[in-house]
Amino acid sequence: MMRFILIALALLALPARADVEIQSVTSKGGHKAWLVEEHSLPFVALEISFRGGTSLDRPGKRGSVELMVSLLEEGAGELDARGFAEANEALATSFGFRASRDSLNISAQFLTENRDASVALLRSALASPRFDDDAVVRVRGQLLSSLRSRQTNPGDILSEAWDSAIFGDHPYGTYDGGTEASVQSLTRDDLITAYKDTMALDLMYVGAVGDITADELAVLLDNLLSDLPEKGGSLPDRAEQNFDGGQTLIHFETPQSIARFGHGGLRRDDQDFFPAYLVSQVMGGLGSDGRLMQEVREKRGLTYGIGAYLFELDYAEGFYGQFSSQNDNMAEALDVVRREWARMAEEGITPEELNAAKTYLTGSYPLRFDGNSNIANILVGMQMEGLPIDYIATRNDKVNAVTLDDANRVAARIFQPDELTFMVIGKPDGLSDADIAN
Structure with a gap:
């Protein structure tokens, strides 16, 4: 029952609004x-x-961070996996541990009355993970099962092939969960190395929301984090991306093909970011009102859904899209995407599209702040992106300040039809002239 109460509080603690007051806290x-x-x-x-x-x-150790993170709740300090789970349940705490290409993320939610005990339990997971042999065998088996499943999933096959083609030898170019061979070969020492490389104070960002004061948070930080490694591993170089404007077909027996397309993007700190964000939304966002949805789905019925978005990784930027289509519709759908990409580069957007995008983006922004956990996540994201502490209060003003001239100038900059690269998996009709990848 207590865990259900905690979940309810996580969802309801703050209403959906963007007028949050952020404090910067530094502990002793x-x-x-x-x-x-x-x-x-x-x-x-x-x-x-x-x-x-x-x-x-580390080289040759792909999947070590993923396996290590998956073991953080599987025993820590004096508690084995079962003991840790029982302590967690008794306190009605909720912990989440996950890894992605650019970050290792830890989420914790706890009741005020159990704060000290919950922080002590979390501290044990962060500072004293056990990596017991039985837990390693069990979790490794789960990851290996997932890896085998990915080998038969066309979406996963497409994603890995795309990343390999675009990013090459950069860490982004391989699946971060590793391969069966790499995961099978990992040792406990590899997990300890992955822990020391990733969970270090010089790599850390923290956000907190809820029933705690700045002074109390400062004490919590020192209690929680004092035993973590001071310095982590060396971060990778920027990725060199390969967008050649070509088209690659991966043969796969399925009645419906999947296409991914894209080219380079721009950095979050670029002076043209907000105009670029607006025109990218006109093209690939805005729900059913985006151009791609209108042209590919609404007018022609070639897909159930299609989108495209600007994104930024720590070491690369891109503008990607994806959709699925019946095999006999895929060639036409690809042609429509190409035409719309070229039209946007040449003509830009209309005043009506600009106003619709502004209304959508400014109106939906407060909906992101729909609970303590989401806001804490946003606080961390802002710090990692180097955004100012008042960004939430000024973000919609920056969106509304974009003029039509700004938007169309930047549309010509960010839409690059000659570099628009496609990769398709399936058995689509009419793509016999595509490059073939097996």
């Missing part, structure tokens, strides 16, 4: 965090992220 031990106080409910959400993530896998 020098640990920094951003905090939003909300004392209406006895609940705290804590988000901790470490820059680097699975990109810090």
Whole structure:
């Protein structure tokens, strides 16, 4: 019952609004965090992220960070896996441990009355993971099963082939969960190395939201983080991306093909980011009102859904899209995407499209702030992206400040039809002239 109460508090602690007041907190031990106080409910959400993530896998050890993170709840300090789970349940805490290409993320939610005990339990997972042999065998088996499943999933096959073609030898170019061979060969020493490389103070960002003051958070940070490694592994170089404007077909027996397309993007700190964000939404976002949805689905019925978006990784930027289509419709759908990409580069957007995009983006923004956990995650993301502490209050003004001239100038910059690269998996009709990948 207590766990259900905690989940309810996580969802309801703050209403959906973007007028949050953020404080910068520095503990006596020098640990920094951003905090939003909300004392209406006895609940705290804590988000901790470490820059680097699975990109810090050592050579030949792909999957080590993923396996290590999956073991953080499988015993820590004096508690084995069962003991840790029972302590977690008794406190009604909720912990989440996950790794991605650029970060290792830890989420914690706990009741005010159990804060000290919950922090002590989390500290044991962060500072004293056990990596017991039986837990390693069990979790490794789960990851190997997932890897085998990916080998028969066309979406996963496409994603791995795309990353390999675009990013080459960079860590982004391989699946961060590793391969069966690499995961099978990992030792306990490899897991300890992955832990020391990734969960270090020089890579860390913290956000907290809920029933806690700045002074209390400062004490919590020192209690929680004091035993973590000081310095992590060396972060990778920027990725060199290969967008040649070509088309690759991966043969796969299925009645419906999947296509991914894209080219390079631009950095979040680029002065043209907000105009680029708006025109990218006109093309690939805005729900059913985006151009791709209108042209590919609504007018022609070639897919159930299609989208495209600007994104930024720590070491690369891109503008990607994806959709599925019946085999006999795929060639036509690809042609429509190419035409719309070229039209956007040449003509830009209309005043009506600009206004619709502004309304959509400014109206949907407060909906992101729909609970303590989401806000804590946003606080960490802002810090990792180098955004100012008042960004939430000024973001919609930056969207509304974009003019039509700005949008169309930037559309010509970011839409590059000659570099638009496609990869398709399936048995699509009419693509016999495509490059073939087996």
